[in-house]
Amino acid sequence: MAHGFTQTHRVWGGLDALLGADHQIVALDMPGHGRSAVVRADLPEGAALMADRGLRSTYLGYSMGARFALHLALALPELVDRLVLISGTAGLDDEAERRDRRRADNELADQLDPGAGARGPAVPVDVFIRRWLEAPLFAGIDEVANGFAERLANTGPGLASSLRLAGTGTQQPLWDRLGELTMPVLIITGEHDEKFTALGGRLARSIGSNASAITVPGTGHAPHLQRPDLVARAVRSMPGPSAPG
Numbered sequence: 001m002a003h004g005f006t007q008t009h010r011v012w013g014g015l016d017a018l019l020g021a022d023h024q025i026v027a028l029d030m031p032g033h034g035r036s037a038v039v040r041a042d043l044p045e046g047a048a049l050m051a052d053r054g055l056r057s058t059y060l061g062y063s064m065g066a067r068f069a070l071h072l073a074l075a076l077p078e079l080v081d082r083l084v085l086i087s088g089t090a091g092l093d094d095e096a097e098r099r100d101r102r103r104a105d106n107e108l109a110d111q112l113d114p115g116a117g118a119r120g121p122a123v124p125v126d127v128f129i130r131r132w133l134e135a136p137l138f139a140g141i142d143e144v145a146n147g148f149a150e151r152l153a154n155t156g157p158g159l160a161s162s163l164r165l166a167g168t169g170t171q172q173p174l175w176d177r178l179g180e181l182t183m184p185v186l187i188i189t190g191e192h193d194e195k196f197t198a199l200g201g202r203l204a205r206s207i208g209s210n211a212s213a214i215t216v217p218g219t220g221h222a223p224h225l226q227r228p229d230l231v232a233r234a235v236r237s238m239p240g241p242s243a244p245g
Contacts, residue, residue, distance in 0.1 A: 001027045002050065002065030004087075004222070005162060006129050006154060008034035011147030013225035018232035026057070030065060032162030037155045042165040047071035051079055060084035060235065062224060064162070067171055073185075074177055081241035083181065086188045086231070087196045087221050090203060091173035101169030113160035122156050129154070137193060137221035145225045178206040184239045185211040188231060190219035 003011055009027035016025050028050065031041035041049060046068045050059070058081050061069030066088025073080045092098045111123040129151045132138075138146060164170075185207050189197040197215055204213040216223035216230050224231040 001025060002030055002059070002061035002068050003028070003033070004063035004065055006033075006132055006151050006159060007062075007147060008150050008153050010034075010150045011225075013145050013147070013222075013228045015224045015228040015231055018228055019235060022236070023058075026053075030068060030162070031166065032154075032158040032160075034153050037158030040161050040165060043067055043071050043171055044075065046166060047075055051076050054079065056081050056241075058082040058084065058235075058238075058241075060086070061088065062086040063088065063221070064166060067166070067168070070174060073181055073183065074174065077181065077183065080183050082183055082238055083185045084188065084235055084238070085185065085200075085203065086224055087190070087193065087200075088187070088203065089168070089171075089196070089199045090175045090178060090206070091171040092168060093173050093175065098169045098171075102167065103169075105163040105167035105169055109160035109163040112156035112163075125154055125156050125159070126152055128156070128159070139220060141220075141222060141225050146222070147225075175202075175206055178203065179208060181207050182210060183241055186234060186238050187211060187213040188223060188234060189213070189215055190221055190223040190226070191215050191217045192219065193221045193223075196221060 001016060003009060009029045016027055019025060029036040031039040031046045050068060050072050056079055059069045059072060066085040069083060070088060073083045092101060112128055114122055133146055187200040187203050189200040200213045204211040214234050216227050219226040
């Protein structure tokens with residue numbers, strides 16, 4: 001399980017516990033986060049770190065974590081029995097849009113980890129995270145479900161490194177490679193997150209018949225935090241992996 005930006009391995013809204021009833025769960029702290037706050041890695045490097053155990057598994061990623069999981073599935077498909085992407089994307093197609101996103105993410109990173117000559121001090125992590133969670137994408141999720149207290153385990157420099165190295169604008173588009181994925185793939189998005197629901201449909205079409213997309217009713221960008229029961233049920237209903245070889 002690979003979490004999203006500003007989260008840690010403990011921020012799953014109960015999805016980890018639900019799946020843990022019949023799965024062995026390995027919940028990771030992604031580069032720049034939690035216990036991996038000092039780890040500096042871009043998306044391909046972070047995917048390689050995820051694969052260090054060398055075990056075949058079902059990989060489930062949310063948002064930023066979905067981008068890492070997708071990179072892993074394309075680089076080392078022999079390790080991925082099944083792939084679950086929650087509110088994920090295969091990248092921004094337009095270079096100008098990627099450049100603008102990198103600029104915006106670097107500006108956020110500079111708030112958390114100002115460089116030499118900065119005009120003011122770093123924004124405290126708790127203030128930054130509270131602002132982050134005020135975005136419309138996360139509306140309707142209370143502080144318990146969104147793991148606010150757990151997110152405070154993060155550090156400013158760690159989160160800044162994540163934005164600079166693994167933000168959406170750093171991702172080279174992978175859309176033309178999605179047909180390489182042959183394992184079962186489940187794409188999950190929230191009903192009220194129109195942007196990522198559209199991206200989810202495009203992901204499924206680009207992957208092919210081994211992919212399916214579901215929309216969780218009454219939820220936004222983090223459907224697993226709002227309806228972990230429905231997300232767990234969908235994961236359990238996935239077809240089994242193909243035989244290796």
